[in-house]
Amino acid sequence: MKKVRLGVYSAILSFAMTLTGALSPSIMYANDNPAIEGNKEADMKVTLLGTGSPLLSMERFGTSTLIEAGSEKLLFDAGRGAALRLNQINVLPGEINKLFITHLHSDHLIGIPDIWLTGTLTTTGHRSTEFEVWGPTGTKQMMEDLKKAFKPDIDTRIENGYIVPTGAETIGHDIEPGVVYEKNGVQVIAFLVDHDIDPAYGYRINYKGRSVVISGDTSYNENIIKYGKGVDLLIHEVIAARPEDLKKIKAFNKIVSIHTTPEQAGKVFQLTRPKLAVYTHIVLLGDLSEPEANLLYRTQSVYDGNVIVGNDLMTFEIGKNVTAKQLKYTWIP
Numbered sequence: 001m002k003k004v005r006l007g008v009y010s011a012i013l014s015f016a017m018t019l020t021g022a023l024s025p026s027i028m029y030a031n032d033n034p035a036i037e038g039n040k041e042a043d044m045k046v047t048l049l050g051t052g053s054p055l056l057s058m059e060r061f062g063t064s065t066l067i068e069a070g071s072e073k074l075l076f077d078a079g080r081g082a083a084l085r086l087n088q089i090n091v092l093p094g095e096i097n098k099l100f101i102t103h104l105h106s107d108h109l110i111g112i113p114d115i116w117l118t119g120t121l122t123t124t125g126h127r128s129t130e131f132e133v134w135g136p137t138g139t140k141q142m143m144e145d146l147k148k149a150f151k152p153d154i155d156t157r158i159e160n161g162y163i164v165p166t167g168a169e170t171i172g173h174d175i176e177p178g179v180v181y182e183k184n185g186v187q188v189i190a191f192l193v194d195h196d197i198d199p200a201y202g203y204r205i206n207y208k209g210r211s212v213v214i215s216g217d218t219s220y221n222e223n224i225i226k227y228g229k230g231v232d233l234l235i236h237e238v239i240a241a242r243p244e245d246l247k248k249i250k251a252f253n254k255i256v257s258i259h260t261t262p263e264q265a266g267k268v269f270q271l272t273r274p275k276l277a278v279y280t281h282i283v284l285l286g287d288l289s290e291p292e293a294n295l296l297y298r299t300q301s302v303y304d305g306n307v308i309v310g311n312d313l314m315t316f317e318i319g320k321n322v323t324a325k326q327l328k329y330t331w332i333p
């Protein structure tokens with residue numbers, strides 16, 4: 001087996017390739033000024049840890065987004081590889097003890113045991129407080145069931161004194177729409193979206209007058225327009241398929257109907273006018289390549305603002321301006 005080493009370095013995004021329309025004066029990009037090392041006035045920092053779908057990909061891990069605001073570190077969804085991506089930005093899984101789930105599909109959950117349990121170990125954070133999870137009805141039960149599934153591991157580690165018992169405890173909350181979290185100036189509002197599992201939520205996160213909306217998995221949805229109006233950063237899912245595949249493959253039509261096409265997302269962006277819109281949870285059906293999917297071109301057919309296709313480890317700093325930076329990783333064989 002090849003030995004792989006991951007190194008993290010900051011790289012300047014070639015946004016000129018991907019931006020639509022004229023640059024808004026409220027947005028600065030790293031490639032406009034290579035001296036920009038960070039947005040020093042930023043109140044919030046958002047990192048896309050995973051931007052993929054359930055499909056296996058080394059480039060796009062499962063959906064997960066980290067939001068840092070003041071003293072708070074909040075994770076939204078925990079898809080495949082979220083703990084690894086956290087490690088790449090030097091955040092220990094043990095530092096994460098607040099997780100918000102959009103819906104109970106496995107591609108948004110499969111990274112939970114890794115963050116929760118790996119985070120209890122001495123070298124990976126040594127969590128000493130409970131791991132708290134907010135999500136749709138069934139979240140509380142799921143966390144209790146996970147505790148049962150991992151009981152032999154947890155019991156042994158506690159017996160041997162390797163972990164702090166409370167660090168392996170979980171607290172699950174079955175949420176209703178509305179404010180679900182408010183602490184240290186950070187407010188999290190859950191709102192209903194449309195997917196094939198009920199309920200499914202999107203989230204709006206407010207801090208010091210800055211705001212981020214995460215769509216979750218959804219078809220075109222009015223609530224995103226309601227909660228996304230004038231938001232600093234709108235993180236939206238997207239799906240694409242070839243027209244000929246949609247004619248031939250019935251199942252693809254069903255999948256597309258529970259997600260959002262670039263034209264539909266463009267309409268959402270046009271009605272909300274975020275400072276910046278970014279795609280995550282990128283679902284390309286039938287081995288459609290990203291250049292062929294032409295997500296930005298299709299979005300721009302209905303939207304004249306700023307939109308980009310997100311990548312894993314893309315980071316946004318939100319203050320008076322929204323700045324974006326790509327953290328890249330190298331594979332060294």
Ligand SMILES: [Zn+2]
Pocket residue numbers: 103105195217
């Ligand atoms: Zn889903």
Ligand SMILES: [Zn+2]
Pocket residue numbers: 053054063105107108217281
């Ligand atoms: Zn999903």
